[in-house]
Amino acid sequence: YSTVYWLGKDTLRVSAALFAENRRRLCEGLRAKQGLQPKSLVLLQGGEQKQRYCTDTDVVFRQESFFHWTFGVTEADCYGAVDVDTCKAFLFIPKLPESYATWMGEIYPKEHFKEKYALEEVHYTCDVSWTDTKNATNFRGVNTDSGSVTREASFEGISRRLLKTDMELEVLRYTNRISSEAHKEVMKHVSAGQKEYEMESLFRHYCYSQGGMRHTSYTCICGSGHNSSVLHYGHAGAPNDKTIQDGDMCLFDMGGEYYCYSSDITCSFPANGKFTPDQKAIYEAVLKSSRAVLAAIKPGVKWSDMHRLADRVHLEELIKVGILRGNLDDMMKVHLGSVFMPHGLGHLLGIDVHDVGGYPEGTERIDEPGLKSLRMGRVVQERMVLTVEPGIYFINHLLDKALASEQQSGFINNEVLARFRGSGGVRIEDDIAVTADGVELLTCVPRTVEEIEAFMADRNPEKSFSPTVSSEKF
Numbered sequence: 200y201s202t203v204y205w206l207g208k209d210t211l212r213v214s215a216a217l218f219a220e221n222r223r224r225l226c227e228g229l230r231a232k233q234g235l236q237p238k239s240l241v242l243l244q245g246g247e248q249k250q251r252y253c254t255d256t257d258v259v260f261r262q263e264s265f266f267h268w269t270f271g272v273t274e275a276d277c278y279g280a281v282d283v284d285t286c287k288a289f290l291f292i293p294k295l296p297e298s299y300a301t302w303m304g305e306i307y308p309k310e311h312f313k314e315k316y317a318l319e320e321v322h323y324t325c326d327v328s329w330t331d332t333k334n335a336t337n338f339r340g341v342n343t344d345s346g347s348v349t350r351e352a353s354f355e356g357i358s359r360r361l362l363k364t365d366m367e368l369e370v371l372r373y374t375n376r377i378s379s380e381a382h383k384e385v386m387k388h389v390s391a392g393q394k395e396y397e398m399e400s401l402f403r404h405y406c407y408s409q410g411g412m413r414h415t416s417y418t419c420i421c422g423s424g425h426n427s428s429v430l431h432y433g434h435a436g437a438p439n440d441k442t443i444q445d446g447d448m449c450l451f452d453m454g455g456e457y458y459c460y461s462s463d464i465t466c467s468f469p470a471n472g473k474f475t476p477d478q479k480a481i482y483e484a485v486l487k488s489s490r491a492v493l494a495a496i497k498p499g500v501k502w503s504d505m506h507r508l509a510d511r512v513h514l515e516e517l518i519k520v521g522i523l524r525g526n527l528d529d530m531m532k533v534h535l536g537s538v539f540m541p542h543g544l545g546h547l548l549g550i551d552v553h554d555v556g557g558y559p560e561g562t563e564r565i566d567e568p569g570l571k572s573l574r575m576g577r578v579v580q581e582r583m584v585l586t587v588e589p590g591i592y593f594i595n596h597l598l599d600k601a602l603a604s605e606q607q608s609g610f611i612n613n614e615v616l617a618r619f620r621g622s623g624g625v626r627i628e629d630d631i632a633v634t635a636d637g638v639e640l641l642t643c644v645p646r647t648v649e650e651i652e653a654f655m656a657d658r659n660p661e662k663s664f665s666p667t668v669s670s671e672k673f
């Protein structure tokens with residue numbers, strides 16, 4: 200394949216072969232299924248160009264994820280089909296009005312898209328009679344929910360998207376490399392007196408200017424001080440608008456997206472570059488659980504067990520800090536870990552930041568505090584890409600609930616806890632690819648207290664940093 204997606208300079212070249220391989224995997228998977236009629240076609244609807252409410256202002260378009268996975272087409276308002284027997288790919292593009300050429304630029308012929316995406320056939324959507332094809336036996340949608348238009352969770356493509364090919368891993372390594380560098384850029388420049396949104400802006404500028412990443416994978420979370428305990432801070436009601444104070448811990452959860460492939464990285468560090476003893480204790484508790492989980496992950500382990508392992512390490516460490524007292528197993532029985540980590544340990548990552556396929560049909564969520572928030576109920580498999588993101592947070596309403604709980608309050612030393620209230624939280628989030636016998640760490644940022652302090656003490660943008668974590672073996 201000479202056909203590549205490339206934004207020039209040092210951005211990644213992604214071959215159209217990536218999507219041809221995805222289509223091949225899709226067709227093979229479908230052919231292996233019982234009851235599939237011969238001459239079946241998979242029909243997919245791409246994303247639609249949307250306007251801002253009732254205005255004529257376009258929202259920046261981002262392709263629908265299944266459509267992207269299958270075709271790699273960046274344009275809006277397309278359909279696509281794959282012939283399951285032959286793997287032949289059809290793209291259906293809108294026939295654009297003449298005015299498009301005035302406002303939006305050149306109208307390309309069908310041949311242009313055929314070459315641009317290395318697809319077998321390109322047609323105009325208006326030349327296809329959709330009602331006829333829908334009823335024809337040779338144009339049978341495989342979606343069990345919605346007929347011809349496939350967007351639902353039961354689409355066969357989900358199980359294909361669960362495991363990443365070598366070419367997909369290459370893109371995810373790239374999104375992680377650029378996003379790691381962007382986080383380091385933020386750490387180099389953060390200081391008291393700045394707004395949280397300035398850090399968001401810096402991150403996004405780095406990702407776009409250096410990595411060709413127009414989108415981030417999700418809304419940037421730039422919490423400082425008490426805001427770092429708000430799990431999804433940064434939304435319109437709390438838009439990263441606090442002034443960063445000396446003595447604040449920062450929790451910055453941001454990931455850039457390239458050609459629709461995601462990254463999801465969280466760095467926690469003191470705004471002034473120096474941990475207090477209390478900040479260090481909580482940070483190192485989380486780092487310990489993160490590294491324990493990374494060392495334990497391999498094909499065959501249960502993801503829920505990894506979550507429990509993180510909980511266990513947190514509780515152990517919180518006993519050492521003095522916030523908790525008593526028997527560790529008894530604490531586990533009353534789910535004390537979820538008071539400090541109410542979210543799941545991590546999730547699948549790919550074209551979507553919370554990638555599809557976490558709960559295959561027939562898998563139930565575990566109905567326990569913390570574990571019920573897990574976005575994946577599967578056993579870990581080689582070629583999965585996952586986030587590992589343990590955290591310890593001091594969330595007042597959860598702490599108050601625990602103190603009011605007959606089962607839990609006895610474990611908590613309220614006097615010591617009071618010292619930590621309002622300090623926010625710590626999350627350490629890395630992206631990993633599961634290998635045959637362990638993990639490949641995709642994220643590369645300063646992680647130990649010593650690395651962070653050394654990196655932030657020396658905020659000379661000319662000096663590059665090579666963290667020792669990159670060579671860690673798990």
Ligand SMILES: [Mn+2]
Nearest residue numbers: 463586588628
């Ligand atoms: Mn995440």
